[in-house]
Amino acid sequence: MINVQLTITGRVQGVGFRWGTLKLAQQLGLSGFVRNQIDGTVYVEIQGPKKIVDRFIHRLAQGPTSYAIVDHIQQTAGSIADYGNQFTIRR
Numbered sequence: 001m002i003n004v005q006l007t008i009t010g011r012v013q014g015v016g017f018r019w020g021t022l023k024l025a026q027q028l029g030l031s032g033f034v035r036n037q038i039d040g041t042v043y044v045e046i047q048g049p050k051k052i053v054d055r056f057i058h059r060l061a062q063g064p065t066s067y068a069i070v071d072h073i074q075q076t077a078g079s080i081a082d083y084g085n086q087f088t089i090r091r
Contacts, residue, residue, distance in 0.1 A: 003078035006044040010071035018089045020064025025087035035090040
């Protein structure tokens, strides 16, 4: 089990990015949250088995919706947290 913190840049706000991220995380059975940042980036905390988290990040880099364009994903190791076994959108 790993926890990763992601900051995503590109065309990632106003294009359904958070909803696409939510759907992808739920499909893969991962927990955590996604939220828009004031600076125009999107922040994600994702937690689960390493192999599945890696798959999530790879698919996220391709854009979770057809309107999103991901330029860069900054990845930082996080600490295991209690997300209540769910993935949510935070405001």
